[in-house]
Amino acid sequence: AIIPCPNSDTIVLCDCVSVVLGQDGWSVTYTTQSICTLKGSTVDLFCSYTYPSGTVKTTLWFTEWGTGVEPEDLGQDPEYAGRLEYHGDKKKDCTLKITDLRERDSATYKFRLLTDQEGGKYSGSPGVTLSVTGLQVKVTGGHQDKTLTCSTTCTLTDNPTYIWYKNGQHRDESTSPQYKYSVSNDYDASYSCAVKGHEDLHSPAVCVQGQSCSRVTYTKRRICVLKGSTVDISCTYVGYYSTTSSFWFRSDTLTPEDLTTDPGYADRVKYPDKETRRNEGPFTLIITDLREEDSAKYRFTFKTNNFEWGHSFPGTTLSVTGLQVKVTPAAEGQKTLTCSTTCTLTDNPTYIWYKNGQRLDEPTSQQYSSNILVVLGHSADSYSCAVEHHEDLHSPAVCKYELNYYST
Incomplete structure (x- = not known):
């Protein structure tokens, strides 16, 4: 069954027939192979895996794989910056969440894991094919009776209920993407559609009679x-x-x-x-x-x-x-500092890091334009972050005590 979360832009897929491919103890299980969902929404790619022995060192999702090279980790792709959340672990869960979906995110997504054993690399096929679509109202029919269709480029996965708006007012709901319209005196009316639970992802409004409405x-x-x-x-x-x-x-x-x-x-x-x-x-x-x-x-x-x-x-x-610096363990003797927000800032901002109140200004290092910074775990320095053009709205500083606290 496919269960849409009420009042949410997240597609949740569960209790589906799994696809398991593997050999010699390797396997990757994708909960579903194909998903069609709305531009601007959020999707979960549910996944689990097994491996024969050793310790998992690296996990990643990818969409393309060139010959003779390791595939690119989507987590390092600027196109997905701030939109990927890996909800899996290094044991058996490999679920990936993608937010603020764009039509160019349409692709086949595959999971790969690497262990500390010789030859300990495996990628799960065929992966999950994700199709991302917007909504568009198409008008067909004669002069007196017309049919309005809430159109998509793929068939939405969750068998949605469609909502129709006339002049910005909720008009009707139906499991059918079609709406019957009879010509009346409302020649200045416009119509648009949305999917229930994703009302903010509505189609553009269109004029049904003529070009002016x-x-x-x-x-x-x-x-x-x-x-x-x-x-x-x-x-x-x-x-x-x-x-x-x-x-x-x-x-x-x-x-x-x-x-x-x-x-x-x-x-x-x-x-x-x-x-x-x-x-x-x-x-x-x-x-x-x-x-x-x-x-x-x-x-x-x-x-x-x-x-x-x-x-x-x-x-x-x-x-x-607001901005807040969060501290998590990285490699031995190091900590990862993340300039954290409660939502993904619009327009992909450039982040600025401060050490003891002084700006870290090294343009040759991309880490200083990112929301992530790696530092020594037992440093006596303090760190804070800001966003370019909003330097006066910086985060509170994280001091040496907090860095040391997270060292265990």
Whole structure:
């Protein structure tokens, strides 16, 4: 059975027929061989393995393997930076989680392990074929009766329930990807679709009758930024008639409330694009001095004399995080420092490391642009981290006592 996690973007696959290939005590078991899931979602590649003897020294996932060389560990691929979580171990579990999926992540993923024994290398085939797709509304039919199809480039794995939105308002749910539409007077209406449990990964809105209709398109659906920084959340909108009002609101409020009138955002919110009685264009929300309690989903709405954009249409999810240095053992006498956040920062930032308050500035070493730094475990120095262009928002320092504490 395939069980979608409710209210989650994670696909969980379990109790499936496993594929086990192996010889002489080697085997890799993939819970499923093929997965089709949504762009922007998260997927777990469940996997287990056995080996005949020795100690596992290295585990890795890969998608390509050139002749005569070891395959590239996806954990070292910048394309997957901040998006891979290896949930396995060096005993029998090899589960891999990939977050914020992109269409170019579509590939066949295979697991490989290396032990300390001579010839102790093994890769599990055939692997897991992952297909990543977006949603798109396709319109077919005649002038009076049309069929709207929530289209994907592959058949979604979890037999989803489809959700339909008309003018940004929740309209219908069905296990069928098709929606029957009869022509009426709503010639200015737009339609979009989503999958239940993944509502923030909706399709673009389309006009069913002609090229002109009311619609809202969000520039980004998820943003993760630093506490204390400033964020721009933007969308573009088209109103069939001139608007009488337009504003951003938090989706967790009972009724839509303009953020510029919310006391919790006093002097921290502005709309640089605001113009009254305009019927299309960009509309940006700027929030300054961000706080962790600002983490929420933000939506845009506009009104005309006889129309209001629906409040159930998904918006942009903002996550606000601080920085924290976490310490874990590495090789003997060393510790790995990780500049940790509660979400994956947007736009793949460059990390900056400080030793005793002084910036480690060695551009020839890639480790100083990464969120990971390896140091001597018994160093008397202190370390902290920051993100480039936000140097004033650095983490608390980790001192020698904390490094020594983790040395056992």
